[in-house]
Amino acid sequence: MADWSTIEALPQTRIEQLFADDPERLSKFSLDVAGIHFDWSKTHLTWDAIKAFEALAAEQDLAGKREAMFGGAHVNVTEDRPVEHTAERGEGNPESVARAADYHARMRMLIDAIEADAFGPVRHVLHVGIGGSALGPDLLVDALGRDYERYDVAIVSNVDGMALEDVFERFDPAATLLVVASKTFTTTETMMNAESAIAWMQQHGVDDPYGRVIALTASPDKAIEWGVDETRILPFSEGVGGRYSLWSSIGFPAAIKLGWDQFEELLEGAAEMDRHFRLTALHENAPVIAAFADLYYTQVRGCETRAPFAYDERLRLLPSYLQQLEMESNGKGVTADGTPVGRPTAPITWGGVGTDAQHAVFQLLHQGTHLVPVEFLAVIEPGDTLSDEHHRQLLLNAFAQGAALMKGRANPDDPARAYPGDRPSSTLLLDVLDARTLGALIAFYEHRVFVNGVLLGINSFDQFGVELGKEMAKAAAKGGGDFDPSTTDLINRAGLA
Numbered sequence: 001m002a003d004w005s006t007i008e009a010l011p012q013t014r015i016e017q018l019f020a021d022d023p024e025r026l027s028k029f030s031l032d033v034a035g036i037h038f039d040w041s042k043t044h045l046t047w048d049a050i051k052a053f054e055a056l057a058a059e060q061d062l063a064g065k066r067e068a069m070f071g072g073a074h075v076n077v078t079e080d081r082p083v084e085h086t087a088e089r090g091e092g093n094p095e096s097v098a099r100a101a102d103y104h105a106r107m108r109m110l111i112d113a114i115e116a117d118a119f120g121p122v123r124h125v126l127h128v129g130i131g132g133s134a135l136g137p138d139l140l141v142d143a144l145g146r147d148y149e150r151y152d153v154a155i156v157s158n159v160d161g162m163a164l165e166d167v168f169e170r171f172d173p174a175a176t177l178l179v180v181a182s183k184t185f186t187t188t189e190t191m192m193n194a195e196s197a198i199a200w201m202q203q204h205g206v207d208d209p210y211g212r213v214i215a216l217t218a219s220p221d222k223a224i225e226w227g228v229d230e231t232r233i234l235p236f237s238e239g240v241g242g243r244y245s246l247w248s249s250i251g252f253p254a255a256i257k258l259g260w261d262q263f264e265e266l267l268e269g270a271a272e273m274d275r276h277f278r279l280t281a282l283h284e285n286a287p288v289i290a291a292f293a294d295l296y297y298t299q300v301r302g303c304e305t306r307a308p309f310a311y312d313e314r315l316r317l318l319p320s321y322l323q324q325l326e327m328e329s330n331g332k333g334v335t336a337d338g339t340p341v342g343r344p345t346a347p348i349t350w351g352g353v354g355t356d357a358q359h360a361v362f363q364l365l366h367q368g369t370h371l372v373p374v375e376f377l378a379v380i381e382p383g384d385t386l387s388d389e390h391h392r393q394l395l396l397n398a399f400a401q402g403a404a405l406m407k408g409r410a411n412p413d414d415p416a417r418a419y420p421g422d423r424p425s426s427t428l429l430l431d432v433l434d435a436r437t438l439g440a441l442i443a444f445y446e447h448r449v450f451v452n453g454v455l456l457g458i459n460s461f462d463q464f465g466v467e468l469g470k471e472m473a474k475a476a477a478k479g480g481g482d483f484d485p486s487t488t489d490l491i492n493r494a495g496l497a
């Protein structure tokens with residue numbers, strides 16, 4: 001029988017020694033899937049560790065739970081719902097896939113109508129949404145949208161009015177489409193931003209501002225109640241979780257900015273990763289191996305964080321996207337049946353952009369007391385058109401950092417200048433950054449989160465942890481709430497009582 005103690009008892013060998021012991025290490029711990037090269041050879045994973053994790057995965061019925069997810073079973077047990085984001089990419093139970101295809105067809109028709117000037121000349125798209133209703137579309141538009149100039153897309157999430165005001169200053173209200181993205185259509189920040197955007201349009205003489213609203217939601221009734229005409233509501237299924245929703249109508253800003261063909265490419269890239277995840281043996285399965293490495297570090301080496309660094313400006317929003325995906329999914333204290341997990345769950349996900357991060361936070365990675373598994377992301381084909389030297393420097397820096405973390409450097413005479421080494425990193429090297437590869441990359445992370453959740457016994461698809469704070473803020477906004485002395489004092493000092 002496999003359990004965590006088998007994994008915890010595995011010998012702990014320096015990574016450099018693992019390379020020395022096994023000339024095949026690089027090929028054993030790297031994979032190529034959907035235009036992405038994955039290299040875990042500079043982690044502490046060993047073949048014995050993979051075998052022990054495979055046994056644990058069998059014990060937790062990973063294969064069965066994977067099939068249950070794709071098959072439309074209610075794997076989101078606490079909310080008694082299926083998990084349908086893969087159906088958006090055409091991978092899932094036939095009923096969910098057909099429904100997603102209908103919703104996509106509807107979305108495409110509306111985009112065609114906008115292109116055909118049904119709303120008059122549209123130049124600006126103001127998308128209001130928060131969390132999963134903003135981070136995914138923002139990532140897509142930022143990563144892929146540079147060469148597409150027809151629409152200027154702004155994604156506003158924060159309830160801080162400054163975020164919206166910045167956009168009002170540069171957008172023409174008469175040429176703006178207001179996109180309200182909210183799965184529930186009740187989120188305070190989004191509804192307040194939507195109302196302020198309507199008021200801005202009204203103040204600037206737009207006749208029928210509600211006629212320029214497009215709603216992206218799984219609660220069409222609420223959108224109708226709020227004033228959106230049914231023809232401009234793009235629904236998606238309840239079973240598509242907020243942080244998994246960029247494939248649905250929530251991806252509207254990306255679909256309009258990049259064009260429908262590119263949106264389909266994104267879905268197809270993700271579907272390719274879905275098929276890889278669903279059909280490949282565990283020891284050759286990219287999301288599975290990545291999750292094994294995550295779990296090795298959280299459970300065996302006590303790592304409380306992990307840090308992805310994007311060595312590509314186009315992926316600069318990826319770390320924030322991953323923060324929600326990983327921390328909202330697996331930042332839980334109880335298992336799916338409500339018993340305490342009894343071991344660390346999701347590592348705190350942080351990270352940044354290389355090379356900037358090297359001059360800011362890498363000190364801690366090289367010499368600090370925390371062991372942080374690092375993930376380097378880089379793209380072979382440059383996004384810029386400057387001299388090749390920029391991209392050469394960028395990639396070489398990423399690779400050299402991984403080497404330095406692993407190798408370290410002894411300095412018996414001067415401990416301040418010594419590097420302990422043996423610090424793990426994995427590298428994801430993309431051939432190109434296009435819609436298809438980005439789709440595959442994001443789907444890889446989704447499945448990795450799922451595997452982590454299954455092996456810990458967690459339901460990765462609910463997020464009750466966010467509710468209490470929301471509730472208390474709502475009570476405070478109504479002048480109520482039973483607050484402690486410190487909070488009461490802060491409310492009074494800010495003149496909010």
Ligand SMILES: O=P(O)(O)OC[C@H]1O[C@](O)(CO)[C@@H](O)[C@@H]1O
Nearest residue numbers: 131132133182183184187242466
């Ligand atoms: O799309 P909605 O319903 O506005 O929710 C926005 C976000 O709020 C959360 O529920 C957390 O507060 C996220 O899970 C979600 O992505």
